[in-house]
Each structure stands twice: as structure tokens, then as C-alpha cells.
Amino acid sequence: MADRRLLLLSNSRDPEGRYLQHCRDALAAHLAGVRDVAFVPYAGVGIAWDDYTAKVRDALAPLGVQVRGVHAGDDPAAAVRAADAIAVGGGNTFHLLATLQRTGVLDAVRERALAGVPYVGWSAGSVVACPTLGTTNDMPIVQPPQGFSALGLVRFQINAHFTDAHPPGFQGETRRERLAEYLVANAHARVVGLPEGDWLDVRGARITLRGAHPAVLFRAGAEAEELRPDAELGAVLEG
């Protein structure tokens, strides 16, 4: 993992609804020198992948990069291998992982990202960078044919859209309760609750939290720990 360069965003929109704008400067730095971005739209359900790709193309146009949907050609894995950078969008994590597995794109993305090709993910695209999809908030609308194992570009789990809020009177579990249950079943995992607006910038062994809000680190048998923006987290997350 020494060469990896990952930008793992909790979410795609700022509070005003603008798409991929809150992280604009980080994206520009991350994709500096990049010409061709392979975009993976597989998390999109109920949106045409062409439309999803066009939305991302528009958002990244000011950076001077070309965005191509990997679904557009006959060989999506080859499209990944030919690109200078990889972007994986949000949506349903189960649908994303199932399609990554079925198309062989999973292996191509892993191989390239571990070789140092810049990777950008948001929401489901960040969760799928983790060892498994076990900390997704999404509904299991399809079954990934090869199971829950994901890209494994980092050694910890991300919970995207992290929040403690829940509707008044609701009897379902809070997010903290859900993650506590995850840690009962996965005692050695580390889980980052990544609030909206934040992202993790991963360069080799260095991992930095960016954004306005503290994140929360959950580990079995330990108090939840606040992670401050701009802190260097490599040791605490993967050490």
C-alpha cells in the first residue's frame, strides 16, 4: 500500500446541494497531471449510468480532465487499466460491489490503485475501498456474488454520512449502536465514522482527515475517539 493515493469522501454534495464542490481544491490537487479518469457508475440504481457519468464529467470539467464511464465500452476492466485515475461514485454499496465483482473491475481497480493510480471515491465509493462493505448504511438490494470482501485499499472501515441524529420516536438503532454491533461481530476492526463534508486523504502510509467536522473512531473495547481535522491518522487507523 506504499504507493496508494486515495481521496475518500463521505458524500458528494455540500449543504447547498452543489455536486463535488466542497472538495474542489482537494480534487484538483489529487488529479493534478491526470488526463483520463475512469468513472465507475455501478453504485447508481435508478439513474442511467450515462447520465451519472455526465454529471461527474460536468463536475470535474473545470479540472481539465476527461471522464469516461467504464460501462460504456466492451471491456470495463481494460478501461480502468488504461486510465490515469479512477473515480467511484456513490449510490448503493451492494449494487456497486456486486457489479465490480461480476465485471472483473474489482481486481483492475485494486491492482491500479495499489500501484499508485489516484483513486477518488465518495459515499459507496469510499466504503468499497475498505476491506469489506460491512459498515455501509445501504439496503442489501442485491447479493454480491463473491461475498462482502471489497477493494481493501485501506485496512480500516469507513462509515459514510456519519451522524448521531435520528428521527424522534424512532425505535431503530442509532448509528453508534449499529457500529457497536459491528465491532461485537468484528472485534479487530477499526471504523471511522466520517461525517458529511469530510474526507480522508491517503498517501502511502499517511492518512489525513480533511473537512470541517471531527470524525469518530470506533474500536472494540475502547471509548469512541474523536479524530480532529488535519490530524495525521496513519498510526491510529492502521498502525
Place this chain on the structure above:
Amino acid sequence: MADRRLLLLSNSRDPEGRYLQHCRDALAAHLAGVRDVAFVPYAGVGIAWDDYTAKVRDALAPLGVQVRGVHAGDDPAAAVRAADAIAVGGGNTFHLLATLQRTGVLDAVRERALAGVPYVGWSAGSVVACPTLGTTNDMPIVQPPQGFSALGLVRFQINAHFTDAHPPGFQGETRRERLAEYLVANAHARVVGLPEGDWLDVRGARITLRGAHPAVLFRAGAEAEELRPDAELGAVLEG
């Protein structure tokens, strides 16, 4: 499915927090003549299964039934087969289904419930009565070794704790959006959004919604349809 007798509750507590009390009369009618209830605590994560069983035993004590946790003995499937009724509690649906599969209790419960042994489920225990766990709200904290297929005691899917509410400003999907995505990926499914306080009473081909609130039926390519309490739903859900 001609002999099935199922009580499928959205949730376990009334707004005052009392456990299995809102459905007390329905439970009494459902378990009339029953002496031994096999309780399946496998959805419980972070609660000892003995404690979970004791909680259910206390709640059902006024009905004059004996509640035994299927985990207590050496042969949980045999415990299911020896009982007059089966109760499956809430918690994490993935943990429940994974443990049902691993222990062989899944087949025993299916066999007995389809033979007419009364079945009571709440929350995860209701979802697992469906064809798959695909409409759970829970986090996929463990991977069911045999996949997402569940008991299949009914032909439709249940979304428990159904609500349209979500925290202000939250960018994650609403419940309706999640279920719409489920239907994109599962075009032939019917999904009942079952609000807290409600349950389905299933006797053979007859299915009746009980409780104070309308439920919502979701089907691909159709408007969401309100289901009224006390309506007979067999034809609309399984016809």
C-alpha cells in the same frame, strides 16, 4: 403455505417502551393452547442470549407459556422441532440469518412454520420470514454463509420500522428511495413498509394488517399504495 400461522410485527416496544405489550391480545390469541415456545435470540448482538431469552420469557409469562432459548441446549434445531410455537426476536438481521443458516435452525423453523406451528417474529424476526433479507434496515455486520435467502414463509418482503422521517439535512437516502432502489434491482418483488406499532397476521392465504397506522405497499412501476389496518391483503400481497 396453506397451514401457516404467522404474526409478523414491525417492532417490539410501544411508544412508552413497554416490551411486546402493544400486541398483547394478538399474541394471546396466536399462542392460545401453546405450552412450549422455542425462542430464537440470534439477532441479538451485544446482549447475552440468556438475557434476551429472559426478557422475552418475562413478557410472555402472562400468557402461561414456557419460553426456552434454542441456544441453551446442544441441538437448537431439535429444540425448534420439539416446541409448540416459535418466536424470533429482533436485532441484526444479518447476524440472525447467518446464525440460522450455520446452526441448521433455518430449515427446522421453515419446516415447522409451514406445517402450521405458530410463528411470531418482530423486526429482524419478521424480515427473516420473507424470501430474502434484502429489505432489512440493518448493517451487514456479518455475511450469511449461504447468502441472502431467508425463511420464505411469505411471498413478499417486509420493511420493518417503516418511516418517511429522516434527520434534517441528512444526505443519505430516504426509506422510500431505498425501497425504490430495491425494486429497480428486484422488479417482481412486493414490499410492505410496516410502520412501528403494526403487524401482519397471516393464516394460510389470509393476510391481515393490524395496528393503528396504514402500511405502504411498494411495487415496481406502480405508485406506492396505502394499506389500511384490518384490510384483507392476501390477494394484493401474494395473488
